Amino acid sequence: MAIDALKLTDVDTYYGDSHVLHGVGFALEEKRVLALLGRNGAGKTTCISSIMGFLAPRKGEISLFGTPIGGLAPEAISRLGIGLVPQGRRIFPSLSVRENLIIARQREKESEKPWTYDRILDLFPSLAERSRQLAGLLSGGEQQMLAIGRALIGNPRVLLLDEPSEGLAPLIVAEVARTIKQLKDGGQSIVLVEQNSGLALDVADQVVIFNTGRACSRARLMKCATTTISSHSTSVCSTLIKKTGHRRSAADNKTRQQGVKCASKNRILAAISSLRSASLRARKQRAQR
């Protein structure tokens, strides 16, 4: 059986006494895109920080191609092959485009076709035109491309993208989506955190939905507008239906047992949006108390 590219098992993470991740578990298959969806504050970035080693989980295991990495320092995790495109991009504004890329270069790992400075500029031609410009003067979209290029030049085995579409115009979001598909076609394993569920469902093979620090469902998406849920995985339908109070139909039960085609993308989107409104309602009720 193939080893998972990245696997989290029962991970609990805290900020001081504040318990944010509760038993989070999921597995990313090699050369796949796994999307982490969920409302603001659900714990997505905390999960990314736990994988990257910025926060040490108090419980649970994290492994990269079978090697345990939980509790290691971020530099060690980066050297072992996890690359991060952080939320908000965090490029170095006072360095040039070229310098931002060169400083992130790592030993070219054993991949057949490693990412080099020239290959990054081929992927993002607009950065090639601005290679000597200060990164802080780039547009939001170009800064996002630079942040992706900076992570790629370290030749990661698993790439983590934390909200790459945040604050970008729709045309640029489409370009980000094209880039992610291109990377996936090139065999890159990717964890994609998104609030833009349309983008995430467009590119993802697997989906994990976060609800207040709990990974509450996962599904494998087909290229077509339907979802196949493998018989051993938690059904996106059943979990979401439970969470959102919809009734589960006999057809859902049947598909759960057989692991065949099940919910449509629209149905997942509807369930996500009803999860969102349920949590907004709960927040309002708490504020009124």
Ligand SMILES: Nc1ncnc2c1ncn2[C@@H]1O[C@H](COP(=O)(O)OP(=O)(O)O)[C@@H](O)[C@H]1O
């Ligand atoms: N540095 C921090 N210290 C304390 N609490 C934090 C910190 N960063 C995030 N949180 C809290 O952890 C929860 C999850 O946040 P986060 O992981 O950033 O969510 P998301 O990325 O899904 O929007 C939120 O309630 C947030 O307020």
Ligand SMILES: [Mg+2]
């Ligand atoms: Mg976040």
